[in-house]
Structures are given as structure tokens and as C-alpha cells.
Amino acid sequence: MDARTRILNRVRRALEGRPKALLPEHPHSPFPEDPIPLLLARLAENGAEPHLLSPEGAQALLRELAQGLPGVAFGQGVPTPFREGLNPLPPEEAPLGVSWALFAVAETGTLALSSADGRRAQLLPPTHLVLVERERVYPTLLQAFQDLKELPSALGLHSGPSKSADIGQVMVKGVHGPGRLIVAVLT
Amino acid sequence: MRAKAKLYPKEAARLLREKPGVREAVTGATLHFDRNRLKAYAEVPIAEWRERAKAVKDHALSHLDQYLELAEKRLKENGVQVHYAEEPEDAHRLLREIVERRGVKRAVKAKSMLTEELGVNPLLASLGVEVYETDLGEYLIQLLGEPPSHIVGPAIHLSLKEIQTLFHERFGTPLDASPEALAQVARKVLREAFLTAELGISGANFLVAETGTLALMENEGNIRLSTSLPKVHVAFVGIEKLLPRFQDLALFLPLTARAATGQRLSTFVSLIQGPARKGEEGPEEVHVVLVDHGRTALLADPEAWETLRCLRCGACLNACPVYRQTGGHPYGYVYSGPIGAVLDPGLLSLEEAYPLPYASTLCGACLEACPVKIPIPKLLLTWRHRAVAEGLSPAWERAMLAAYRRVMESPALYRLFSKALRGLPLPQDLLPLLRAWTEGRGPLKPSPKPFHQLWREMEEGHGR
Incomplete structure (x- = not known):
């Protein structure tokens, strides 16, 4: 008998005669009001820098951020107009990473990033700009998950800059991941 | 990890005598965590959240055989290699095989209490693998050769001054270097490790049976990096970590974050479905090791099985007036504080963990803090009754x-x-x-x- 069989047998023996607990339903999500103001407020509370911009406005923001930098690392899903005039760099070398989010969640101030967009650009550069379309903003995490049709190999939920209070309980940003998270919600 | 829980009263007294600074550091940090938790609980209908979370966990545990089989099926469909481990030796055998086959010289590790149970670091060191703990707190105590003293904040017992001295001796930083400067030094060392390691090791907060999803929570980004950059990712998962449905995460992720650190959600959550797909960045191999190591025995216990609901958030440690005096080290095993006092006798044996259920005033603060309503005070009494019945109490x-x-x-x-x-x-x-x-x-x-x-x-x- 292998470990798997022995473990499963022990689990079954342990549960013999044990009452089966019911699985509760998910709660009803609250009426979806406009989640954008809440998203922007929560992101700011989480230490991110949120903006509500037109695509052109976001492109101007990106160019401003990239000014004086040797180049930018792009996620696969970032549309061409955002890349124009900028020097693409590998994420290991780029001081700025730009990602295209799958969706955002207002109640937690969260951006969902797919591995299909490329993981390194989301994690290695010290500054991270995330673009998300207004229509892809959900009021709650449950609503976002209920709408999710397929899962990528890895889904990263980012709710602010990398931080730690492990050294003497003092909050430090940018410990391993990006220390600066800038978000542009595209109108 | 070898348990030294028997020595608890002596070790607690020795620590208070010899290292009075620990009490100050731990009390400060836990009170801070506890206040943040209370604020975060007050913001949501917490009574309803906790009741629902308890019900979901009880359902998953009372159908554990079915959910284990479903999770295994889904993981395999996702291209994940599934292993079962009853004892640390099973985990060691698997790691040895991977290290030899992939020529692993360097491993990056995300904080995991289960890997402490299994003695993963000593094993890898014995194979000649350089192991880097990548959670900042965990890295600090690795440099000091100490075990974690808290489930969530492994280095809360260290003062800034001790860390400044440590970095001065190791890296030559000035004795008055700021926390930012120290963090930058650690970032540099560990960034190099992330980029060169062949193996990434993690635990998991949850494993979703319906989709085979591993869920991991953190604030630094080191878990995302450990599970994204190396070509092989091995996740050790206790069999009690199963959740039935992906949507259950919409409750458990925020609930755990609020209980642990008072956040609405931890800064980074990794939801992993498997190895990189064609043309993607990410690991080529993902292994999930489903670990028993005493959990099936706990499940069979008519009372103590409820400890298996534990989310490892550390809220009961922060709320405990006894834990706050010493931190986790005197408890002598991986899990300390109130949850350790009721979990360790089940995972080890009551004889080995005998004094721990007495490390409590039975004030009940742990029960009020617990996000899944584990009846810790009742279980402390259960273990005490059993200790007396088994003749373990002193003559x-x-x-x-x-x-x-x-x-x-x-x-x-x-x-x-x-x-x-x-x-x-x-x-x-x-x-x-x-x-x-x-x-x-x-x-x-x-x-x-x-x-x-x-x-x-x-x-x-x-x-x-």
C-alpha cells in the first residue's frame, strides 16, 4: 500500500459516523453601484498611486514616467499605442514595468494580473504601472471570481506596493516586488 | 523539527530572565497586530463571515477524502505532479530526487510553517543546496540560526538594534542603518538568489479542490517571485488546507488578511493553476505534496479535530496575554501560542507537548480573535483532562x-x-x-x- 492509499484510508476511518457538515451558499453580492470611486480610494489607502485617465492621458503619464529612463519592460497584453517611442528592456534591467490587468476589484483595491501577460515585468522592476479598463472593475472579489471563465497558470492579485514591517516593526516599501505601484483606470 | 515542548516552563522563565528585550518587542508587535485586527473586523459583518468560514471548513473536513481525490484529479489535469507524504522522510525522498535530477544548487523558499515541521532546510543543506529564506523576517532568523517565533511575523522578537548589529557583522552596514537601508541590502542578496535558483519552495494557504488552485498570501512579493522565477516549484500543503470551491477564496482571502494583519487583502496573492503554458514565463515543473504528518490522527480525534480548521493567521497569538510575554520560542515546536497549545499535543503526542495546554489563563481572547471559531479554551481543558487521566501531571x-x-x-x-x-x-x-x-x-x-x-x-x- 502506498502513502496515498494509507492517508485516504485513515481519513475515511476518521470520518466514519462523523456528521457531514453542509456547504453554505455564497452570500448575495451587494447592488453593483459605480465601483470606480471606491477602487481609487482603496488603492490610495493601500499605498498605490491611482489615476482615472483616457487612453491618451495614460499614454502621456507613461511617457512622463519613462522620461530619463533607459527603457521599459512591457507585459504581453499592453496595446501598441502605449509602446510607441519607448525602448523595450528585459524586466531584469528595466526600472519600470507596465502591465495590462485582467480585472480590478474595488472593495480591496486590487489588480488581477495574468501569467499570460508575463510574470517578470509585474515583479522585477522597482516601479510598476498597471493599466486596467474601466469596464473590468468589479465592486467585490466574489463578483470578479463569479465572472471568471478560465484561469491562467498563475493569477497574481496586487493590492499595493511591496512592503514589510519585519525590521523593527517599521513599514518599508519595495522589499522584493515593486515599491511603487501606479494604476491607470482607462475611461 | 525536533520538539522541545516539554521544557516550556523552564524555557519561558529563562527567556524572561536572560532576554528581557524579547518581551518588549513581542508585546509591542502583537498589540499592534491585535489593534489592526479589531479595526479590520469592525469594518465588515464579521460574525457572519466567521460563521460561514467555519461552516465551509467543517464541510471540507467532513468530506476530506472526496475533496482530496477531486483536488488530485484537477491538479493532474492542470499538469501538476501530485505526491503524498505521511512523514518528513517522504518529503525528503522527493526533494532528494528533484535536487539530483535537476542539478539544484540553490533554492529560494517562501515562508512556510509546514516546511519547518518537515525539516526541509536541514535536508537541503545536507544535499549541498544553498537555501535562501526570502521572507524578510524569515531571512533574518535564518541568518541568526533561530526558528520562527510567530506564525506571521517570524522575527517579531528582534529589536531594530539587534538587526542593525546582525547586518553590521554580516554585510558591514553602519550600526545605525535605517530599516529602509537594511531592507535594500537584503533585497539585493535575495534578488540575486531569485534570479539564479533552480528550485522554489513554498507552502500554501489554501488548495481549491474544484480547480486545483494553490492560493498563497504575502506582502513582500517574495512568494510571487519564488513561484515564478525558478524552473521547479514544490508546494507543501497540509491536507487540511482544502477548500471546496474557487469562489470560497472570496471569503477566505480577505478574512485571513483581516485576522492576520488587519488588511483588507494581503498585498500579493498568488493563485497558481500549474506550470507555465506554451510561450509563457514561469516554472516548467510544479509539484504539490499533500502532507499528513499527524493530521489524520487529529481528524480522528472526536474533539481536537476542530483545530484542523486553523488558517495559520496568528490572530490568537496576538490576542494571548501569555504568548505576549515570551513570543513563540519557549513553546518548543513550530506552532506556538494558543493554537500551538491545542495543535501540538495532537500533531506530536500529549506526552511530548504536555505543558503547553497549561500555558494559558483561559481568558478566552483567542476564541474571540479566531476567524474560524476554533474553541481553543475548551480544547485547552480537554488536553488538561487527558493529561491528568494519562497520569502525565507531576506527582x-x-x-x-x-x-x-x-x-x-x-x-x-x-x-x-x-x-x-x-x-x-x-x-x-x-x-x-x-x-x-x-x-x-x-x-x-x-x-x-x-x-x-x-x-x-x-x-x-x-x-x-
Whole structure:
């Protein structure tokens, strides 16, 4: 008998005669009001820098951020107009990473990033700009998950800059991941 | 990890005597965590959240065989290699195989209490693999050669000054370097490790049976990096970590974050479905090791099985007035504080963990903090009852309680003793040790008449 069989047998023996607990339903999500103001407020509370911009406005923001930098690392899903005039760099070398989010969640101030967009650009550069379309903003995490049709190999939920209070309980940003998270919600 | 829980009272006393700074650091950090948790709980309908979370966990545990089989099926469909481990040796065998096959020289590790149980770091070191703990707190204690002292904040027992000294000796940073500067030094060392390691090791907060999703929570980004950059990712998952549905994460992720650190959600959550797909960045191999190591025995326990609901958030540690005095080290095993006191006797044996259920005032703060309502105070008493029934309590305690019982059961003996005790010298004269108690308090003066007599006189007075 292998470990798997022995473990499963022990689990079954342990549960013999044990009452089966019911699985509760998910709660009803609250009426979806406009989640954008809440998203922007929560992101700011989480230490991110949120903006509500037109695509052109976001492109101007990106160019401003990239000014004086040797180049930018792009996620696969970032549309061409955002890349124009900028020097693409590998994420290991780029001081700025730009990602295209799958969706955002207002109640937690969260951006969902797919591995299909490329993981390194989301994690290695010290500054991270995330673009998300207004229509892809959900009021709650449950609503976002209920709408999710397929899962990528890895889904990263980012709710602010990398931080730690492990050294003497003092909050430090940018410990391993990006220390600066800038978000542009595209109108 | 070898358990030294038996030494708890001695180790706690020694720590308080020899390292008074620990108490200050731990009390400060846990009070901070606890206040943040209370604020975060107050923001949501927490009673309803906790009740629902308890119900989901109880459902998953009472159908654990089915969910294990479903999770295994989904993981395999996702291209994940699934292993089962009953004991640390099973985990070691798998790691040895991977290290040899992939030529692993360097491994990056995300914080995981289960890998502490399994002794993963010593094993990898014995294979000649350089292991980097990548959580900043965990990295600090790795440099010091210490075990974690808290489930969520492994280095909360260290003061800034101790860390400055450590980095001065290791990396030559100035003795007054700022936390930012120290973090940058660690970032540089660990970034190099992330980029060159062949193996990434993690635990998991949850494993979703329906989709085969591994869910991991953190604030630094080191878990995302450990599970994204190396070509091989091995996740160790206790079999109690199963959740039925992906959507259950919409409850459990925020609930755990609020309980652990008072956040609405931890800064980074990794939801992993498997190895990189064609043309993607990410690991080529993902392994999930489903670990028993005492959990099926706990599941069979008619009372203590409820500890398997534990989310490892550390909220009960932060709320505990006993834990706050010493931090986790004196408890002598991976899990400390109130949850450790009820979990360790089940994972080890009551004999090995005997003193831990006594490391509590039974104040009940742990139960109020627990996001899945584990009845910790009740279970502390359960383990104490069992300890007495198994004859584990010391002989003097048993003799004293047997004598007490004899006296309390016999009115004649009771009267005799209460009369005799009033004739004895007062405790404050007898025991200079009580000075701390008697300072600031009036002397203990026994009543001239015992309560029994006063009561009788009062009743007779009423009857007249």
C-alpha cells in the first residue's frame, strides 16, 4: 500500500459516523453601484498611486514616467499605442514595468494580473504601472471570481506596493516586488 | 523539527530572565497586530463571515477524502505532479530526487510553517543546496540560526538594534542603518538568489479542490517571485488546507488578511493553476505534496479535530496575554501560542507537548480573535483532562489535588482545616516571595469567623 492509499484510508476511518457538515451558499453580492470611486480610494489607502485617465492621458503619464529612463519592460497584453517611442528592456534591467490587468476589484483595491501577460515585468522592476479598463472593475472579489471563465497558470492579485514591517516593526516599501505601484483606470 | 515542548516552563522563565528585550518587542508587535485586527473586523459583518468560514471548513473536513481525490484529479489535469507524504522522510525522498535530477544548487523558499515541521532546510543543506529564506523576517532568523517565533511575523522578537548589529557583522552596514537601508541590502542578496535558483519552495494557504488552485498570501512579493522565477516549484500543503470551491477564496482571502494583519487583502496573492503554458514565463515543473504528518490522527480525534480548521493567521497569538510575554520560542515546536497549545499535543503526542495546554489563563481572547471559531479554551481543558487521566501531571500536583478533594468532600475535615489554617502564620510573613503581591496591598487578614459560621448565623438571624 502506498502513502496515498494509507492517508485516504485513515481519513475515511476518521470520518466514519462523523456528521457531514453542509456547504453554505455564497452570500448575495451587494447592488453593483459605480465601483470606480471606491477602487481609487482603496488603492490610495493601500499605498498605490491611482489615476482615472483616457487612453491618451495614460499614454502621456507613461511617457512622463519613462522620461530619463533607459527603457521599459512591457507585459504581453499592453496595446501598441502605449509602446510607441519607448525602448523595450528585459524586466531584469528595466526600472519600470507596465502591465495590462485582467480585472480590478474595488472593495480591496486590487489588480488581477495574468501569467499570460508575463510574470517578470509585474515583479522585477522597482516601479510598476498597471493599466486596467474601466469596464473590468468589479465592486467585490466574489463578483470578479463569479465572472471568471478560465484561469491562467498563475493569477497574481496586487493590492499595493511591496512592503514589510519585519525590521523593527517599521513599514518599508519595495522589499522584493515593486515599491511603487501606479494604476491607470482607462475611461 | 525536533520538539522541545516539554521544557516550556523552564524555557519561558529563562527567556524572561536572560532576554528581557524579547518581551518588549513581542508585546509591542502583537498589540499592534491585535489593534489592526479589531479595526479590520469592525469594518465588515464579521460574525457572519466567521460563521460561514467555519461552516465551509467543517464541510471540507467532513468530506476530506472526496475533496482530496477531486483536488488530485484537477491538479493532474492542470499538469501538476501530485505526491503524498505521511512523514518528513517522504518529503525528503522527493526533494532528494528533484535536487539530483535537476542539478539544484540553490533554492529560494517562501515562508512556510509546514516546511519547518518537515525539516526541509536541514535536508537541503545536507544535499549541498544553498537555501535562501526570502521572507524578510524569515531571512533574518535564518541568518541568526533561530526558528520562527510567530506564525506571521517570524522575527517579531528582534529589536531594530539587534538587526542593525546582525547586518553590521554580516554585510558591514553602519550600526545605525535605517530599516529602509537594511531592507535594500537584503533585497539585493535575495534578488540575486531569485534570479539564479533552480528550485522554489513554498507552502500554501489554501488548495481549491474544484480547480486545483494553490492560493498563497504575502506582502513582500517574495512568494510571487519564488513561484515564478525558478524552473521547479514544490508546494507543501497540509491536507487540511482544502477548500471546496474557487469562489470560497472570496471569503477566505480577505478574512485571513483581516485576522492576520488587519488588511483588507494581503498585498500579493498568488493563485497558481500549474506550470507555465506554451510561450509563457514561469516554472516548467510544479509539484504539490499533500502532507499528513499527524493530521489524520487529529481528524480522528472526536474533539481536537476542530483545530484542523486553523488558517495559520496568528490572530490568537496576538490576542494571548501569555504568548505576549515570551513570543513563540519557549513553546518548543513550530506552532506556538494558543493554537500551538491545542495543535501540538495532537500533531506530536500529549506526552511530548504536555505543558503547553497549561500555558494559558483561559481568558478566552483567542476564541474571540479566531476567524474560524476554533474553541481553543475548551480544547485547552480537554488536553488538561487527558493529561491528568494519562497520569502525565507531576506527582506533587496529583497528591495535592487528592488531598484537597478529600478535605472538600468532608464537612468535618473542612471545618477542622479552616480552623487550623487560621491559626497558622500569615502568608506574607511566611513567604518573602509574595512581596511583589503585598506591596501596594493591605495585609491579608483572615476573618475571625469562617464563612460557614457566618452563613449559619445569618440564616438563624433571619429565621428568628
